[in-house]
Amino acid sequence: MVIYNVTSNMSQSLEAEWLEWTREHIAQVLGTGLFMDARLTKVLVEEEDSSSTYSIQYKASSRESLDLYYEKYAPSLRKLAYDKFGETVLSFRTELEVIDEYRVHPNLN
Numbered sequence: 591m592v593i594y595n596v597t598s599n600m601s602q603s604l605e606a607e608w609l610e611w612t613r614e615h616i617a618q619v620l621g622t623g624l625f626m627d628a629r630l631t632k633v634l635v636e637e638e639d640s641s642s643t644y645s646i647q648y649k650a651s652s653r654e655s656l657d658l659y660y661e662k663y664a665p666s667l668r669k670l671a672y673d674k675f676g677e678t679v680l681s682f683r684t685e686l687e688v689i690d691e692y693r694v695h696p697n698l699n
Contacts, residue, residue, distance in 0.1 A: 591651060591687075592650045592652065592653055592656050592688070593647050593648065593650070593686040593687075594625070594648040594656055594659070594685060595648075595683065595685070595686060596683050597633070597645045598643065598646075598679050599637070599641050599643045599679070599680045599681075600679040600680070601639075601642075602640055602642050608675065608679060611674060612630065612644070615667070616628050618667060619648060619663070619667060622659060624656070624658055625649060625655070625659070626649045629646070629647045629649075630644065631644065631645045631647070632644050633645055
């Protein structure tokens with residue numbers, strides 16, 4: 591399993607607009623059928639410039655699924671983001687390989 595992580599930073603003045611747009615964008619990415627699920631999180635760190643940082647994690651079942659996403663969908667979806675926000679939102683992408691997953695049994699709480 592591979593996690594495709596997109597971390598984005600923007601001024602607080604763009605945060606609400608970016609979040610609204612991003613929720614639709616996540617639906618488009620999941621609509622490719624190449625990811626199992628996605629998680630939108632806020633990075634809990636106080637930036638010196640008072641900006642906001644978010645992370646979106648898309649879970650792919652295989653490296654092949656992620657590569658297919660890069661080949662067929664990523665360029666046009668990234669262009670939509672750039673056309674909307676230009677360089678006012680800075681994003682970087684990382685790939686994470688899932689080694690193990692652990693869950694708490696529901697009856698243990």
